[in-house]
Structure formats: structure tokens, C-alpha cells
Amino acid sequence: MAERLSPLAGFEPVSAESLRIEEIPFLTQLDVRVDPKSRAAAEIGLALGVPLPTEPGTYASGDCDVLWTGPDEWLVLAPPGAEGLEGRLREACAGAHVGITDVSAQRTAVLVDGPRSRDLLAHGCALDLHPRVFGPGRCAQTVLARAQVVLAAREGDAFMILVRSSFAGYLGAWLLDAAAEHLLD
């Protein structure tokens, strides 16, 4: 059987003092839909080890990251190979009205880090990414360049970008092109 292929398999990572860009492939990703006030929501939180964050535009971290993506929707990011997670969540809230969908290959993750990361993203993201406004623990679904993305602020200058797989090649090329001037330093 041939190797698995990630959407940015051909992407040459950027590794400079000022800026790092690399794909984090094959994360386990689940889309979770549930009424946040329901018992099922609490049970899912227990099963994840991370309560579902209810403040819009934030994420919670534990063994996995749980990103708020809507008032009854979350995106769970777990390490590659967490195949059993979907089943465990279904079991935890058996019989309740929930939507749990494996979307692992729907998007891929790109990590952007380094002192110029905000300058890089500012070329194509209309959100205010100043640390006063969009610090660690914040996430947003928005548009970067011409692609819809989920953006999460990590510690320091790091950002995680989740982009639809079909757009990943475009966004990778766009990031590389935009990065050129930020590598000069």
C-alpha cells in the first residue's frame, strides 16, 4: 500500500529566525455539533478531557484542542492516529442528539511562527491579530488571502492555520510568496 499523502506534501517548510512555516499533517479532526447546554455536551467534554468552550472565538486545550467554531459547533484537533476518538465520543453521549463527524482530511494544519508571523498574516487577514486583541487561546474562522481558514493563536508568535485541503496548495504558495520579504531580516 502506498504512503498517505498530505495536502502540502510538496511544500518546502520555511525555517528562518524571523519566520517558520510548516505543515502539521494528518491531525485527527472531528466536527462536533451539540447543544452546549445539554448533558451530552458535558459528557463529550469529559470524554475529551477538555470542556467544550462556550465563549465565541476561543479554544481550550488538553490532550486535544477544542476550537469554538459556532454556538453549537466545535472542531476537535487531536494528534495523528487518534482513530478511536470518534467512537469514544459517540459512546459517551449515546442516544443523545449530537453530530460527530470525522473531518480529519477535510483540512490540513499549517503552523506559522516567529517574530514576523503577524506581519506575514497581515498581508491577507483582515482580523486584528495584535496580542492585545487576538492572544493565545483565541481562534477565528475567517478569510486569509482568498481562502477560508480557521486561525488559532498559540503562545508567543505562533499561529495555527487550518485550511481546506483543496485550498492548501494555493495558500501554501501564497504564504511562501508573502514570506519572501520577511526572511530578509
Add this chain to the structure above:
Amino acid sequence: MTSRRREGVAGETLRFRYDGRDYEGLRGDTLAAALLANGVRAVVRSGGLGRPRGIYASWTEEPNALVQIEEPFPEPMLQATTVELYDGLVATGLGGRGRLADRPDPARYDAVHAHCDVLVVGAGPAGLAAATAAAASGARVILADDRPAAGGCLPDTGETVDGVSGTTWAAGMLAELAGRPEARVLPRTTVFGYYDDNYLVAVERREEGAASRERIWRIRARRVVLATGAHERPIAFAGNDRPGVMLAGAARAYANRYGVLAGRRAVVFTTGDGAYDAARDLAAAGVEIAAVADVRRDAHALDEALAVAGPLAGTEVLTGHVVTGVGSAPDGSVASVTVSGPSGEREIEADLLLVSGGWNPVVHLFSQSGGALRFDEELHAFVPGEAAQAVEVAGAARGVYTLAGCLEDGVATGTRAAEAAGFRVPPHPVPAAERVTALPSGRLWLVPADDYETHFVDLQREVTVADVMRATGAGLRSVEHVKRYTTAGTAHDQGKLFGVLTSAVVAHATGVEIGDLGTTTFRAPYAPVSFAALAGRDRGMLHDPVRVTSLHGWHAAHGALFENVGQWKRPWYYPRPGEDMETAVLRECRAVREGAGAMDASTLGKIDVQGPDAAEFLDRLYTNMMSTLKVGAIRYGVMCRADGMVFDDGTVMRLAEDRFLATTTTGNAAAVLDWMEEWLQTEWPSLRVYCTSVTEHWATVALAGPRSREVLAGLAPGLAVDAASFPFMTWRDAEVAGIPARVCRISFSGELAYEINVNAWDGLALWEAVVGTGVVTPYGTETMHVLRAEKGYPIIGQDTDGTVTPADLGMDWVVSKKKADFVGKRSHARADTSRPDRKHLVGLLPEDPGLLLPEGAHLVATSRLPEPPVRALGHVTSSYRSAALGRTFALALVSGGRERIGERLYVPLGGDPVPVTVTHHVLYDPEGARRDG
């Protein structure tokens, strides 16, 4: 030509070429300054009348001196007054139109988003004071200024602040801002648009060596301070377009900022005190001031003061006088000035006529922001009135014309803005400047005359007072109408200098007050912006996202040509060496009809629909019944909009009692999900259903053809593939090529066929395994289209256009008669949807079996085209060559088409209309005998 440079001015010499002649200038010059320094007065000829024109202003308000840069890269329509001189510059003067480059621009242009608490536009005295005050609070401040160096008018006037030269003071302010981590200074940056919710757009002309040549800034500001200054106003008089007629402040700027004298002997024509400052500086620099014509009869106080001391001592001041004529030298430039007044009429020899009709605050951005303007009767100018957004105006931009006043106003405004944004500004000293008192200005727009044919109100568009009066004589009253009738104010400068004057002339001619008449609308951009800058990096591969599937690399490596489907690249066909499209597609079609083919179907939209009410939900959205579908089964479905027209189609598989997977057309994936969410959220919130897009989670390989079963059997030994165990329109989970897969037995070609879905990461492995069997031919979208068309399957969006019902497509069978309602049902009972002459989907067979009809071609009833209007009966929606039929065929939407089957219709293709026969839309295997293999 002798140098007009002031004595003692030195610097790095730069060589340049203008209109074919070589000149030298100094670093720091604009092209206009360098031309004046070389004594070049008539820099262009006007486009229509061919009149010689000179430099009128000193910055972006220049109406005349448009140039085309020839080297290093051709750029049309730049203002000589804003082009920074560089060594080797080659330019020509433009009378009107420029020329676009005949080659791609190699420079890079880009864009950034920025956010701030306070945006200050303009780094003159008021703007610098505002920005430093606001930044002292810790607020995020952006200071944008369109000049290369900060200071605004200070280098032009030579005034001092805090006891040092204005330039030194400005440099100090910039240094202070540089020390504020949250402040950013953008020189050479023109804020050209002020849009909703304090969204402002600017263009930065970056320094040589920067990563991009120009950069667009998209700035969202909590508060805005506009410190955009004022433009000196011209006056309409006979011959006011002659080279040598110049704004007084511009001549002062050339003398003080660039050390360039615009003439040797000058007459000053003014309505106020400002021109005396200009005249004084010019006299000190060596220009002889022949006389001052001051329109004010009560300017005697000045007259007396001038007589005493200073460079203007003894200068004749002609109070109550106006300029009534300009005499010209052989090159058309000013040789003498005629003045008239209480002392009579006199002709004075001069090569320079300095004009000052007062000042217009630069209210463009304020007006763009939605703010109201009001006419100030003391300043004789339109000033900012009530604001519509979080914006304040400081300094000359609101009519504060003294340096001390601007500094004070700047500190106050910057402080207010930062505090309104929630910051505390520590006590901030007001920089000190000399306080002066001025006499009230006079008001004069237009020097009365018998003939207004050379009283210009737009130098670039060559509009005169006579033209304006013809417009008002024709009955036009609104300045907007006069603008469009005369074109005054429509050139590159958008009437920056002359717009208010034009309004005044209209007011004069129609007997109304200018304050009641108002101005024309100020619109973005404030100054011309190149399309290259606006396009930025959205060029070439980055122009629009290219979406690809997980198999794209394989397709490209195997010579596929690609078809654009929305943003997707889909393999169109895979030509072998020596094959053209027709041959390749016929080969691929034959392979599927006779053996087995594989296509990348990953782009189809896929929506996971879960919840106890999922079946009920789908019953309401699809025309057919989905709730009766058994787990493990698949049904084709059609969705209509509420108007009953087909919106999308696809298959629905039932994964579990409460879970379905719906597929959509490639182009409608997002629209269908939005459609589902809209109904769920806004009409049926009580339905317990969640919808999730999984389009890109899955890679889908379509395996089609009579040999597809044996191929699948070989790849999936654990799967019972016989027709009884795995019937048509069912799905099975299985390992295919060792990969967990969901296999659907569905067909879009009429052949025995499967669609194999795997996690997109495994898509390439699956594809390689399928193609690696050696019996499977890869095929592209063109073959898919031919095969489906032979079967009469419509493509939504190609064979339909939003005006087609399921019945029009001959698909009554897909519309449930049992359901009480579904979206679109009521519309199917409207009188219009049951008209017998509705367009039906039918097949067409050209009588010439080799003739391929163009898609979009129209159908008519007769072999000869009647006189127009010609009634078209419909049009060709799809047209192909069929390997299976051995001929060409087409699908068409034809009025009353099903009743015309067997009829002959005609298709006009330029010559005589060609005959075609109308047929049923299913042309291949109408019995459906082939789908089980």
C-alpha cells in the same frame, strides 16, 4: 538654459531627460522642481486646444504637468510635481492621454491590513502634533503622509517651531514617534479612500530596494484625525492658463523647499495676506516683485507696513486691483500682466504671475466619510461640518491657517481622539510658534470680462467660464449636472484646485449663494492610484485560488489537460502522444463503454446530515422521498428553489437511521450547504439535524464500464460484488486495495459503475491501485460529459439555467406526488410552470452526422432566417461527438420540445441554418440494460 537655482543650493547632481532634452537636477527635487530649475516653463501642450501649459502647483493638486515616464518602466499620467527625481529618469510631457506599457510590469506590488486606535492623515504641523499627543497615551497610532518627508508646509514656508526650523522640529517629532512601540509612521503614503466604519485605504510608494514598489494599506481605525491641510485657490481671469501663472504658495515652495526660482520678475494677484508672505520670501531669494494687485480696497495697512522695511520695502501695492489680461512671449508664457483698478489699467512687464485666491481646506476624505460640509462666510471656503463617522479634523483642513493655531489644534485633536478610543493622554505641551494676525481676506472668484473664453476653470479638461455659462444658459442648475455637461473636474486632479471655483462660477451665473449650491461629490480615490497597486499580488497563480484534489499531482504527471470548474482544476482528458482532444475523448469514451475507466470524482460536494429528524429534513428539501430509503441504499435526488426551478442534484445515501450523506454538484457544494443551514436555522429550527461538509475529507474514484466489476473484485477480495449481493443504488463498506473504503454502486454513464470513497490522504494510493490493474483507462470530465449526455442526464448549470423545472427536464419521476410539501412544490402548480410551450430538454441529431453544433447555438423553425425579430425556439446546451452513436449529437432546451420529437428544426450558424432532428433526450441504451454489466 541658465539655472534658476538659488545661490548656495547644492546637492547630488542627477541627470534626466525630458521631451528629448538632457537636464540636470538635484537629489530631493521633484521632476517639476528640476524642470523649473532649468528654466523650462511650457512643460506640456494641452490636449484639445494645444495651448502651452506650465507648472501651476507644487504637489498632488497640480492640474497641468502630466508626464509619461519612459524609463526604466513605462508609466503614464504621473504628475511632474510628485515624481521624485532619480538619475536616468526619462519622461515626456503629456497633453491628455498616456500610453500603457506594452510589456508586463516586473515590479512587485502588495497589500497589508492594519488596525489602529488613532489614524492621523497628514504629517504637517497639526498632524505631527496630533500623532505625538495620541501616541503618548500608548494608543496604537498610524501617521500617514503623502510626502517623502514629514513637516507638511513647513519646508515650503520656512517657518520655525519651538525655536528651530520647521524641518528640524518635524524630524524631532518623527524621532519621538519612532520611540513609541505602538506608533507607526508611513511616509510617501496617500490615504485615498475613506469608506464605511472607519475603513481607509492608502497607497505607499516605497523606497528603492523595498520588497514591493507600492503597497496598499487597508486600515481599520477606531478614531481618525484628518490633518490634510489646504490647497491655495486660483482665480478665473483672462489667460489664467499661461505658463508662468502659478499659485503664490507653489512659487514659495519651489523657492524654499527646492531652492528654485520660478521666474525673475513677478506680479502678485491676491485676495488675502498669504501671498505677501510668498512675495516676501521670493523677493528675499532674488525675484523682483513688480507689483502686488490686491483685490481688497482696504489693504492700505499692509501697503504702509511694506513701505517701511524688509525685502518688500518699496513694493507697489495696488489695492482694489485685479488682473485683466496676460501678455505672452513667443513660447506662450507670461511676458506681461495687465492690471485694472481705481488707478486705471496698466500693463506690467513680468515673467511670473503669482495667484492667491484664498485657501480651500482639503475636505476630500472628510466628505468621503459621509461628513457634511458647510460654507464659511469669513474664510470664503467649504469647511467640515457634522461628522458621520468617528473622525475629527485638525488644522488647515478645517480652516485654521496660522502655524500656532495648527499646532494647538493638533495637540487638542490628537488628545481627544486617543481619549475617545479609551486611552489617557499625559499633559502634552503645545509646540511654540510665532503668532500673527491677518487682515480679513477678500473674496474674488472671477474677474468680470466681456469675453470668458480664456478664463479657465479646468486646465486639464480645458473648460472655461464661457463653457460653464453655456451650461447654465442651457438651463443646468446643479453643479453635478454642470460637471457632466462641461467635464470640469473630471480629470486626474478631480478639480482639486478649481472645483470650488467652478461651483462659485455656477452660483454667480445662476444668481444663488455658493454655500447653498455646494460642491460636487468628493469620491475616492483622492489622488490617482495605479491598477498595478490595486491588483497587488493577486496576479498569475495567486489571482484566484486553484483548488485541487488529492490526485492532482498524478493527473498532471500523466499529461492530463485541465478544465476549470469554478475554482477547481479537474482533469479534462488525458491525451496520448499524437492524440488531439477529439481522438483522446473518443478513446476514453470507448474504454468506458467497452472495458473500464476511472475518473477523479473527488470534487463532488459531500454533506453529512445527522440527527433524528434528518430523513424528515431531506424529504422537505428534495423533490423526491428520502425517508423511505433503507440503510445501505442510495437514491438520486433533485432540489428546487421555492420558485420550483431545479437548483441542484446528486445522490443521497442512508448511512444509518439518523444519518445520511448527500452529494452535490461540484460547483454548488457550498451553496447547498448554505441552503440547508438557511432552512434549518431560519424556518425549521425545531428539526434536530446537523449538517457538516465532508467534501474534502473524501477522495472519490469513479470506476465505470462493463469490466469494472472484475476490477473491483480484484482490488476488494472481501467484498461480494455480484449483482445480487451488491445491487445498483446501494453502498458497502469494504477494504479496497487494503484501504478502508465506502463503495457506492451508482452510475453517471449508464454503464456498470462504482464510486469508491476513501480518506483523501489515501486517495492517491487507491487511484494508483485502480489504474495499476492495467485494464482501467483514466478518463476526464469531457468523456464523463459525453457519456452522461448520451444517457440524457442533465448537468445542472449547463443544461439548466435557473428557469428549468424537473418536468422540463423530463424528470417527473423524481418529483414525489405523495409528500404534502417540499421546497418548490407549490410553484410546480403555478400556471406558468404548466405552460405547454415551456422549454423541454430534448436530444438533437444534426442531419450531417459529422457536424458538431456549438453550445449556445439557437434553434429556429425555418430553413431560411426570417426578417428580425427572429423567434428562437431554444438553444443547444450540450454538444459532443459520440463514439457509441458513431456521430455527433446534442442536448437542447426547446420550446414544447417533447411534442416536437421527430420534427426538423434549424440552427443558424452564420450561413444557411443547418437542419437537425429533435429526438428523445436519452440516446444511448434507453432500456438501461447496461447498468448491471
Add this chain to the structure above:
Amino acid sequence: MLLIPCPWCGPRDEAEFHYGGQAHVAYPADPAALSDEEWARYLFFRDNPKGRFAERWSHTAGCRRWFTLTRDTATGVFESEAGA
């Protein structure tokens, strides 16, 4: 570029939104009971006022929620209103 106040994500650029037209036009409870004219009125007729207008928006590039806002069509300024 308007800033549209998404009730969930806060103010975002208008380019992230999809416009849904006039709000409070409910799908008829029993379409079959309507005359052709009444049905056509539901399908095709919408208000187009100069001034206050309740309209639907969907934050398509964000949380995908539909909501209702009242906007002054002459100035583009939104007032807040309860969500969908």
C-alpha cells in the same frame, strides 16, 4: 467595507457575510392553500425601503449562523436586533 456585527463572532468585514434579503418573511404554513397570486407575493415581492430595514445575514466565512439585523439603507448603519 462595512463592519457587520455577527452576534457570535463580533464585528467582521462585510466580505465574510452573505446577504439574505428582507427578514421576517416566513415560509407559508400551508403553501397549497395559497392562491397563485398569494404564492407569487411570497416568492417574488420584497420591501425596498429607504431607511430602517430588517434584513437577514449569514456569517458564511465564520460561524455560518443566520441572524437578523436592522440597517438604515440610506446610511448603512446597523442597529442591533435579536438574533435569528
